C-alpha cells in the first residue's frame with residue numbers, strides 16, 4: 347500500500363513504461379466547431395507527454411482532432427501495446443472517451459482519465475472501463491501513478507487519484523499544485539502532427555498559429571465557469587520561460603501568430619508590462635491574441651499591446667444587463683465593458699465578444715439590453731451561447747431539476763434549453779446578426795438612419811415579436827404563413843452559433 351508515495355521513487359521506476367495519451371476530440375463531430383477553423387492541440391496532453399517522457403517513460407500521443415474515427419487509436423493500440431492509456435476528457439467527448447477505455451482495457455492496458463470533465467465527475471468514468479481518474483493538475487499525478495503501476499503497488503493514498511475499490515469510488519487526498527510552472531519541460535509538440543494544425547491555419551488565415559499558456563488558473567468566480575482542474579488558484583510562468591517557448595515555436599515550426607490560452611490574460615500588471623517589453627525588444631514580428639476581461643484591459647496599455655503584436659481580444663461581455671452580470675457573479679460593470687470596447691476600437695485591435703443568453707433569471711428586458719449594447723459597439727466577431735450548465739458549476743446546481751442537466755447526461759450537444767422557448771433566443775441572435783451586418787454602413791455613412799432603425803426594431807421586438815414568440819396575447823400566424831418578411835425568416839433559421847473558449 348502506498349500511504350505517502352515518494353515522487354522520487356516513482357520517477358526512478360517509470361523508465362521504458364509504454365504510455366499512450368489520447369485526445370478523443372473529433373473536430374468533425376463537434377457541432378460548435380465544425381464551421382470554424384479555431385483548432386489547437388491540447389496543451390495539457392502535450393505537457394503531460396513531455397513531463398512523463400522527461401522522467402523516462404516511452405510516450406506516444408494519439409490526437410483524434412482531424413481523424414474520421416477511432417482507427418488511429420486502434421492502430422496505436424496494436425502496434426505500440428501500451429501498458430497505460432491516458433485519456434484527456436471534456437464533457438463533449440465523454441461517450442468517445444468511454445469507447446476508447448473499452449478498447450484499451452480489452453487490449454490489456456491500465457486506463458486512466460484526466461482533464462476538466464473527469465476531474466469534476468470521476469464516477470462517470472469509473473462506471474465505464476476506466477481504472478483510475480487523475481483529478482486536477484496532471485503531470486506529477488501521472489508520473490506517480492506510472493511509478494506505482496510499475497512497482498505493482500496499489501493506488502491507495504495517491505494524491506489526486508480516484509479509483510474503484512470493492513464497488514466504491516476511493517479518492518486520494520487533493521494534490522497540491524506544482525509550485526513552479528517554469529520547472530515543466532516545453533510541450534511535446536513533436537509527438538503530434540503539429541504541421542496539420544499549422545498548415546490549416548496558414549491556408550485559412552495566412553499565418554501559422556499555435557497556442558501557449560502563460561499561466562494556470564483564474565482567481566475570478568463566474569458562476570457558470572467550470573474550473574475543476576485549477577480551481578481558483580492562479581500561477582504565472584516567468585516571462586523568460588514564456589519567451590523561450592515562443593522562440594522555440596518560431597524557430598522550429600515557423601509560428602508567427604500565437605493564441606494565449608490563459609483563462610484570463612493580464613491579471614498581473616507588472617508581469618504583463620515585462621512581457622510586452624520582452625516582445626518589443628525581440629522584434630520578432632509575432633502577432634498574438636488573448637482572452638481578457640473588461641476590468642483588466644487598461645486603456646493606457648493598448649498602444650503598447652498593439653505595438654507588441656496584439657491583434658484580437660476575446661472579451662467575455664456576456665450580457666448588456668448589469669443585473670445579469672451581477673447574477674452571473676461576473677465581477678465586471680457595463681461601464682468597464684463600454685470603456686474597453688471603445689478603446690479597442692480606437693486602437694484598431696479586433697474584438698471578439700462572448701455573449702450568453704438564457705441564464706436563469708434573465709428577463710426579456712435583459713435580452714433587449716444585450717441587443718442594445720451589441721448595437722452600440724457591434725464587435726467584428728462574436729459568439730452567442732445559451733447558458734451551459736457544465737458539471738460541478740454553480741449554474742448546474744441552479745438549473746438541476748433532479749433529472750440531471752443536458753451536460754451531465756454527456757450528450758454530444760452542450761446546449762441547455764434556457765428560460766424562454768428557443769425562438770426567443772433565435773430572434774435575439776437574429777437581431778445581433780442584423781446589426782452586425784448593418785454596422786459598417788450606418789457607422790460610416792448614415793448614423794441617423796441606424797438610430798431610427800434601432801428604435802423601430804426595438805419597438806417591433808417589444809410590441810409584436812416577443813409576444814408571439816413567448817405565446818403572449820398576440821396570435822401566432824396560421825400554418826404556412828409567416829409573420830415577418832422572408833429575409834427575417836432566413837435570418838431566424840441561420841446556422842447555430844459557435845462558442846470556443
Ligand code: B12
Pocket residue numbers: 371376378379384385386387388389390391393394431432433434435436437438458459460461462463480482483484485487488557559563571572573575607608609736737760845846847
Ligand atoms: C485553450 C482552450 C481551448 C482551445 C484549445 C483546446 C484544446 N485542444 O485543449 C480551443 C479554443 C480550441 C478550445 C475549444 C474547446 N473548448 Co476549451 N478551453 C481552453 C482553456 C481556456 C485552456 C485549456 C488549456 O490549455 N489549459 C492548460 C492545460 C495545461 O491544462 P489542461 O488542459 O486542463 O490539462 C491539465 C489537467 O487537466 C490534466 N489533464 C488533462 N488531460 C489529462 C489526461 C490524463 C490522462 C491525465 C492524467 C491528466 C490530464 O493535466 C494537464 C496538465 O496539468 C480551458 C479552460 C481551462 N483553464 O482549462 C477551456 C476548456 C477546457 N474548454 C472547454 C470547452 C467546453 C471547449 C469546447 C468543447 C467548446 C465548444 N466547442 O463548445 C471546445 C473543444 C475543442 C477541443 N479541441 O477540445 C471547457 C471544458 C469544460 C468541460 N467540462 O468539458 C473549458 C474547461 C472552459 C470552461 N471553463 O468551460 N478550448
Ligand code: SF4
Pocket residue numbers: 564565566567568571572609610639662
Ligand atoms: S469565466 Fe473566465 S474570468 Fe470567469 S471564472 Fe471562468 S476563467 Fe475566470
